[in-house]
Amino acid sequence: MKKTVSTFAAAKASGEKLTMLTAYDYSFARLVDSAGVDSILVGDSLGNVILGYADTISVTMEDIIHHTKAVARGTQEALVVADMPFMSYQVSVSQAVENAGRLLKEGRAQAVKLEGGVVVAEQIKAIVEASIPVVGHIGLTPQSVNAMGGFKIQGKDEAAAQRLFEDGQAVERAGAFAVVVECVPPLIMKQLTESLSIPTIGIGAGPHCDGQVLVYHDMLGLFAGFTPKFVRRYAEAGELIKKAFGQFVTEVKAGSFPGPEHCFGDLESSIPKMY
Numbered sequence: 001m002k003k004t005v006s007t008f009a010a011a012k013a014s015g016e017k018l019t020m021l022t023a024y025d026y027s028f029a030r031l032v033d034s035a036g037v038d039s040i041l042v043g044d045s046l047g048n049v050i051l052g053y054a055d056t057i058s059v060t061m062e063d064i065i066h067h068t069k070a071v072a073r074g075t076q077e078a079l080v081v082a083d084m085p086f087m088s089y090q091v092s093v094s095q096a097v098e099n100a101g102r103l104l105k106e107g108r109a110q111a112v113k114l115e116g117g118v119v120v121a122e123q124i125k126a127i128v129e130a131s132i133p134v135v136g137h138i139g140l141t142p143q144s145v146n147a148m149g150g151f152k153i154q155g156k157d158e159a160a161a162q163r164l165f166e167d168g169q170a171v172e173r174a175g176a177f178a179v180v181v182e183c184v185p186p187l188i189m190k191q192l193t194e195s196l197s198i199p200t201i202g203i204g205a206g207p208h209c210d211g212q213v214l215v216y217h218d219m220l221g222l223f224a225g226f227t228p229k230f231v232r233r234y235a236e237a238g239e240l241i242k243k244a245f246g247q248f249v250t251e252v253k254a255g256s257f258p259g260p261e262h263c264f265g266d267l268e269s270s271i272p273k274m275y
């Protein structure tokens with residue numbers, strides 16, 4: 001059955017945990033969707049894991065639309081959420097609404113996600129009023145890496161925790177149907193989850209969230225860079241794939257691939273000489 005914003009509200013009410021994973025292309029969207037996740041995020045993490053940037057700053061609307069189209073074609077049941085890239089919503093409220101609309105009209109996402117709390121509440125409200133469901137994103141917001149002075153745990157002291165609560169309240173009041181909370185201590189997260197009526201989807205925020213999100217490259221060992229502390233490696237797929245590629249190289253060099261079973265016709269057949 002197709003997951004919708006109502007699935008999120010129902011999960012918050014019943015206490016059932018929500019799941020979200022990233023995908024950036026058709027084939028992985030099919031795999032993630034068939035595993036039964038509630039939501040697929042076309043994250044701007046594609047800047048890191050697909051495009052090879054050191055951060056998400058350079059990701060464009062065109063990048064996200066291109067990948068969201070492919071993900072939407074591969075998804076039947078999960079709710080597809082597209083990330084709004086850096087500078088696609090900060091400049092003005094009207095530009096935010098226009099760009100959010102493009103992610104639905106051109107990308108075929110069913111919702112958008114944008115980073116920030118109090119400072120983007122006006123944008124969230126206007127996007128929601130345009131009938132576009134919004135997921136907020138507070139705590140560590142990777143698009144603000146330069147302003148934050150690096151990728152740092154958020155909400156660690158009382159003042160920072162207070163700001164996190166204000167951000168959560170602002171996102172909820174503006175009409176978001178869920179909020180991603182990244183890299184905050186678990187006990188602060190517990191209070192935040194209890195204080196909000198929309199579901200919290202944690203990443204590096206401990207178990208006291210209404211759901212969890214991971215970047216699949218991290219959980220499958222596909223990303224050669226740094227693996228964050230909060231990631232559980234569910235498979236060493238990177239090693240497996242490297243081994244398969246190596247075997248292909250060995251077998252082609254040795255002449256054992258392709259074998260007769262991979263050929264269209266008899267290897268020794270008497271076809272007319274062409275030269």
Ligand code: KIV
Pocket residue numbers: 022041042043044045046083180203213215
């Ligand atoms: O871009 C992304 O993948 C994200 C997740 C880390 C939540 O925003």
